Amino acid sequence: MRCKTLTAAAVVMLMMTAGCSTLERVVYRPDINQGNYLVANDVAKIHNGMTQQQVAYTLGTPMMRDPFGSNVWYYVFRQEPGHESVKQQTLTLTFDSNGVLTNIDNKPNLTKSGD
Numbered sequence: 001m002r003c004k005t006l007t008a009a010a011v012v013m014l015m016m017t018a019g020c021s022t023l024e025r026v027v028y029r030p031d032i033n034q035g036n037y038l039v040a041n042d043v044a045k046i047h048n049g050m051t052q053q054q055v056a057y058t059l060g061t062p063m064m065r066d067p068f069g070s071n072v073w074y075y076v077f078r079q080e081p082g083h084e085s086v087k088q089q090t091l092t093l094t095f096d097s098n099g100v101l102t103n104i105d106n107k108p109n110l111t112k113s114g115d
Helices: 003-018 040-046 051-060
Strands: 032-035 073-082 087-095 102-107
Touching: 040 051, 051 073, 051 087
Parallel strands: none
Antiparallel strands: 032 073, 073 087, 087 102
C-alpha cells in the first residue's frame, strides 16, 4: 500500500512540475528571424539626398512601402531568439515627390560594432 502511495505522489509531483519554466529551457526552440536583415555598416551609408535607386542598391528592396503613396519605405527586421525576448529593428525612410531621401528614422538606433 505504501508503494502505491509513493508512486501516486511521485506521478502527481511530476505532473505539477511539468509546466515549470525550468523545464521549458530544456526544450529546443529555434531562432526565428523575419524581414530585412539590417547591417549597421550598410545603414551608415544611407544619407539624405540619395535617390530611391541608390537606397535600394545599398539596402535591398524594403519590406513594406506606404500603401497610400507618400513615398515612405519600411525596413523591418524582427528576431525572436529561442528563449530570449523579441528584438525588432525598424528603419523608416521618407522620400520627396522626386524620389530623393529626405528623412531617416532608425529605431532602435543600430550602431556599428565597436562604437
